[in-house]
Amino acid sequence: MKYVEHINKVIRERIAGHSNLVLFGQNISAGSCISGLTKDLSVKGNSRIINSTNSENSLCGLGFGLMMGGASAVFFMKQLDFLTLGIDHLVNTYNIIRNMPEYYPGSFTIMPVIMDHGYQGAQSSFNNFSDICSMARVPGFAVTNKTDAEKIISAHMVSPGFRIIGVSQRLFNEELIVPDKCVFASEGGELFQYSDGQGATIICFNFSYPYGYALLRELGNNGIRASLFNVNALTPIDWEPVKQNVIKTKRIILIDDSKSQNLSAYALLADLYNIKLDKKIVITRKISDNWLNPVSDEMRIDNEKIIRELKNK
Amino acid sequence: MMVNEEHKAEKFKVPVHLALGHEAIAVAVDRIMDQNDSLVLSHRNIAYNLARLGKLKPVMDEYFLKPGGLAGGRLGSMNLSNPSKGIIYSSSILGNNFSVASGLALGKQIVSSGGLTIVLGGDGSIEEGSFYESLLILRSLNLSCFVVIEDNDWSLATQVKERRSKIDLFSCSGSLGIKYAHLEGNDPIGYIEELSRLKRISLEDKAPVCIEVKVSTLGDWTGPKSTEHPDGKFINYHAGPSPSASLSAWPILKENKEDPIFVLKKYFKESELKDFAKAELNKLRSEIYHEICRAYK
Numbered sequence: 001m002k003y004v005e006h007i008n009k010v011i012r013e014r015i016a017g018h019s020n021l022v023l024f025g026q027n028i029s030a031g032s033c034i035s036g037l038t039k040d041l042s043v044k045g046n047s048r049i050i051n052s053t054n055s056e057n058s059l060c061g062l063g064f065g066l067m068m069g070g071a072s073a074v075f076f077m078k079q080l081d082f083l084t085l086g087i088d089h090l091v092n093t094y095n096i097i098r099n100m101p102e103y104y105p106g107s108f109t110i111m112p113v114i115m116d117h118g119y120q121g122a123q124s125s126f127n128n129f130s131d132i133c134s135m136a137r138v139p140g141f142a143v144t145n146k147t148d149a150e151k152i153i154s155a156h157m158v159s160p161g162f163r164i165i166g167v168s169q170r171l172f173n174e175e176l177i178v179p180d181k182c183v184f185a186s187e188g189g190e191l192f193q194y195s196d197g198q199g200a201t202i203i204c205f206n207f208s209y210p211y212g213y214a215l216l217r218e219l220g221n222n223g224i225r226a227s228l229f230n231v232n233a234l235t236p237i238d239w240e241p242v243k244q245n246v247i248k249t250k251r252i253i254l255i256d257d258s259k260s261q262n263l264s265a266y267a268l269l270a271d272l273y274n275i276k277l278d279k280k281i282v283i284t285r286k287i288s289d290n291w292l293n294p295v296s297d298e299m300r301i302d303n304e305k306i307i308r309e310l311k312n313k
Numbered sequence: 314m315m316v317n318e319e320h321k322a323e324k325f326k327v328p329v330h331l332a333l334g335h336e337a338i339a340v341a342v343d344r345i346m347d348q349n350d351s352l353v354l355s356h357r358n359i360a361y362n363l364a365r366l367g368k369l370k371p372v373m374d375e376y377f378l379k380p381g382g383l384a385g386g387r388l389g390s391m392n393l394s395n396p397s398k399g400i401i402y403s404s405s406i407l408g409n410n411f412s413v414a415s416g417l418a419l420g421k422q423i424v425s426s427g428g429l430t431i432v433l434g435g436d437g438s439i440e441e442g443s444f445y446e447s448l449l450i451l452r453s454l455n456l457s458c459f460v461v462i463e464d465n466d467w468s469l470a471t472q473v474k475e476r477r478s479k480i481d482l483f484s485c486s487g488s489l490g491i492k493y494a495h496l497e498g499n500d501p502i503g504y505i506e507e508l509s510r511l512k513r514i515s516l517e518d519k520a521p522v523c524i525e526v527k528v529s530t531l532g533d534w535t536g537p538k539s540t541e542h543p544d545g546k547f548i549n550y551h552a553g554p555s556p557s558a559s560l561s562a563w564p565i566l567k568e569n570k571e572d573p574i575f576v577l578k579k580y581f582k583e584s585e586l587k588d589f590a591k592a593e594l595n596k597l598r599s600e601i602y603h604e605i606c607r608a609y610k
Contacts (some may be wrong), residue, residue, distance in 0.1 A: 023425075047423065055452055058415065062412050062416040062450060063413025063416060065413040069420025089409070092406050093404070096388075096404075100387065106420070187431075220601070
C-alpha cells in the first residue's frame, strides 16, 4: 500500500459517522482529490464536503469560525507554502481561542501537504513545517509512516481544539513504511521510538524518518544495532526518553530535512548539552544545497560514511 | 465619555479605541439580535459591547484588567467579546474577523442552530484582501450574514482620500451578487426598521448583505506642528482619548446629524434629553465610583 492510500484510509475511518463536520479545501472531491489524499471522503447528515475557493487566508478564518460555533472542520491544503497566507489566523485568531477555550468547543484541523518532492523550481518547495508550528507554538504533527499516521490522525483529527497535521508529498507514492515495532509512543503522538539498540541513537525530525529508517537498516546490516526515534510534534516536547537513550549509547545521529535556519534538532542538542557524547553526527541541509532550481528535493545522506565513523571509535 | 475621561487621565494600560458617534448603529444592531444571532466585532467594539451588555462597569473593569471585568481581565479592549450576549469574537487585526464570521455563519447551518451572523468592519478593513475573500465565501456558500462597514473616513491619522482611491461597495457587492444597503443619518429607529427588514431577507434567502454605514467618530486632536501643517494637523482621534470631548450633563458633541444625540431631538424635547442624560450620568457615576467611594469612607 502506498503512503497516501493509507493516510486516506485512516482519514476516512476517522471521519466516518462524525457529525457536525465540514471538510473543505481546493478540489478535495474533484480531479485527483489532492493526489488521492481526500479521495472518496463521505459525510453524513448536515455535514458537508466543500470544494472551496482559492482563499487560503480566509479559509483558515473559516475553519476557526466553524470551531468557535461548535462544529468540526478540516481544511485540506494543497501546499504548505499556501499556509503562509493564513499565518495571521495562526498567530492571532488561535490565541483568542486558546485564551478562552471554554467558549470555543469545536475542532479545527489543517492538513497541509508538504511539497518536499522537488522539481517545483524556486517556488513551492517550502518544507519548514516546524517553523510554521513554532512561531505561535501551534500543535503540529508530521505523519511519516503507518504507525504514526494511525496514532496521530486517530487522536487528533476532529478532536476538540486546533492543530496542524502535515503529510509529505515526497512520500505520497512511495510504499508505506511499516515499522517492525513501536518501542515507545508518547500519548499525544509527539515522539515515537521504533528501535532500541546500544550502537547509536538516531533521531529524525520534520519528514526525515524514511532516511533514518534506511540508515537503521544499513547499520544493522553492518553489525550496529541502533535506537531510532522520530520527533513528530514540532512544538516543545518531553525529551526524556531520548536523553535516557543517548546516555546509554553516547552516540547520536540527528537528521533534520527542514530548510529552516532554526531547526528543531538544535533544540534537542541544546537540551543534551550536559551529556558527554562520543560521537555527534548532525545531518541538515546547507544553504549551498541547490533548492532554487527544479531538482530533486531528496537529502543525500552518505550512510557508508556514517557507518565508517561509528566503527572508528 | 466617562471612558474618555479615564483615558485622558492615562489610567488605562490597554489601548482603548473609543467610538463616540457610533452609538446609533450599535444600538440598532443590538435591538435586532435574537438569541441565536452572533456578533463579530473589530478593535473598535466599545459601542457594541456597551449596547449588548447595558452596563458600563464590567467593560470599564475589563479595561483596567480587573478580575471582575467582563472577560476577567483576559481580553482587555481590542479583543473584548461577550459570548453570553452573542459577541463571539472581536479582532484587533484589520479584516481578520470577516472570515471568522463566515465560519460562524456556516457553522449555524451545520449545527442547525440557525440565526444571523453580523460582522463589523471599518473603511480601513475593506482595504484588506480578506474582505473580498470573505464576501466571496459568504456568497458562494449561501450564508446568512450582515457585513456591516462603518465608514468614518479615517484610518489612524489619514483620511480615505489621503491613502487610496474610492471603493464603491455597492458595485463591489453587486459584482458578487451580494445585496447592498446604505445607512446614514444616525436615526436609531430608522436603522432598526431597515436592519429588521434586511435580516428577514438575509435569513430567508440564505444570503449575505453588505451594509455600509456612514458614521462620524466624534472628538478630535491636533497633531504635532510640521512644515506641511504649521498649526498641527487636525486628526479625528482613533487610538487615544479625545481631548475635545468633555464629560458634562449634556453629552452632545456636534449640533448636527453626525451626533446621534442630536438626532434624538427628532423624538424627544431637548429638556427631556438633558434630564435623561443627567440621570444616566449620576447612575453611572454611582456604579463606577461606588468602590472608590466605599474605600474612602
